[in-house]
Amino acid sequence: MFGKKKAKPQIDKDQLELIENAQKRIKQKKRLYIHFVLFLIGCVFLIVANTVLGIGKDFTILGKEWFLFAVLIWLFLFLYHVFNVFVTHKFMGKAWEKEQLEKLVSKQQQRINKLKAGFVKEETLIAQREAYSEENSTKQELKTKGNLTIIVAAAENDAIGLGNKLIWHLSDDLKRFKSLTNGHHIIMGRKTFESFPKPLPNRTHVVITRQKNYKAPDGVIIVHNLEDAIDATKQDSQPFIIGGGQIYKQAMSFADKIELTRVHNDFEADTYFPKIDDNAWRETANIFHKKDVDHDYEFSFLTYERK
Template sequence: MFGKKKTKPQIDKDQLELIENAQKRIKQKKRLYIHFIIFLIGAVFLIIANTALGIGKDITFFGKEWFLFAILIWLFLLIYHIFSVFIIHKFMGKNWEKAQLDKLINKQQERINKLKQGLIKEEALVAQSEVYKKTITNNANLTIIVAAAENNAIGKGNQLIWHLSDDLKRFKALTNGHYIIMGRKTFESFPKPLPNRTHVVITRQKNYNAPNGVIIVNNLEDAIDAAKTDSQPFIIGGGEIYKQAMTLADKIELTRVHHSFEADTFFPEIDDAIWKETENIFHKKDKNHDYEFSFITYERK
């Protein structure tokens, strides 16, 4: 009997909010009732004070006696109080606030869903790219081979800017017996297909006419897939194909010509954070070479 504790009634948050709101409404209505009584008493007092007692009888505003304006002001306050208690509470009370909050939450949720859809698409593309890159890495050692000036110039008017015999010999020695992947303009810069190499030409032109043995594809991915039987296919140009291949290649065989040239085609910058130099052979200028140059090999870190 002495050990038992009194149990406290449990009221959830929703019930408590309803009770508090009801109490607030009761107080508002009580204040309105008191205001109305005060208005009636005050109005009667003002009329008696002016008409019976003659207080301020000579005071007028705009040709009207002062007590008329006092009653109008008093009435305005009463109407404002009624408007505040009933009209504003009805249209802008708890239910109105909740409706506005729900609308805001719904808009935010729509934005979040759009962002999620965008992220899902982006993640799918990244995953697809990673899987594709992994497939390439497992099947081939994709190599970019290029001759570029100090300012990364590689050509002008679809032609080489220089003639370096040792560079041409190195190109032939490295690519001999392999697949060489190129854009249409690079292919068209050759007098004829290079011997002992399989040409893969990327072009968006439909029904492109090429000699027998030349493989025609529409994009770099298909070109790499066409060369999947080769342990080391080479990317040989031009500028846009080099740019696309930079994220997929494992090695760069660069002939760096130590001079700057005017050009309309350029090789992308080599990022030292991604690529490491593994070999560098310098060649001086001589009677067969008008410029100094270096054979540089880069491998992906």
């Protein structure tokens, strides 16, 4: 127990700095107190020397005794000492310098962070522009491969199907579909393809599916996205998009023409055709058909071309 050394108290850097500053302030105030005592004693000595002992009794400055000016000068020096201890040191001392340095560093860091944020924003905008440019060039490349046409029959409320089946049976619409697509590639989703009893004659079917091992009859082209489907029709000057809803939605950015049979009625459905944007498309043909014994609804054959 006698061999153990006492542990030395640990003082961190900040605490040590506070102690040193406190010691400096004590010394400064002690010097100021000594100065004050000397000032009082000195003033009494000067007054006594002049008035009692007669030292310099005949010497005056501007008609006043010399000791008055000596006291005033000393008073000025004392007041300067007071100002230096309680004002100048407080605002211009080490603590003040440290505070100002921290403020400058903080402002500089804010500027650096602002510049970094600007660089990140600029890099993001550049990346977005490059992505947009790449997307547009891809779309342009796909468009040049053929006059891609969407063909669809949609109700006034844009309904196109329910339970993967057509909602209506319009003889003239089916004839028009056959006439326009005959001899061409037709692009469709898997569900649309499976809604056919068998592949449609005299047309090349391009089926889009996420299933990697999807089995289809010979002659049916299987792809996994719309871009590959359009690429598969590059030898065809007039490929068609025939459904379903998601494929139509994707194809609106690529298509050059829309052949729309507008059925003039509203229907309950689970699949809908996208809204046609009048700013992107213009109507170039409109043929109206009345309801008759072969057609339960009025309808119109509309053609839209991209502006």
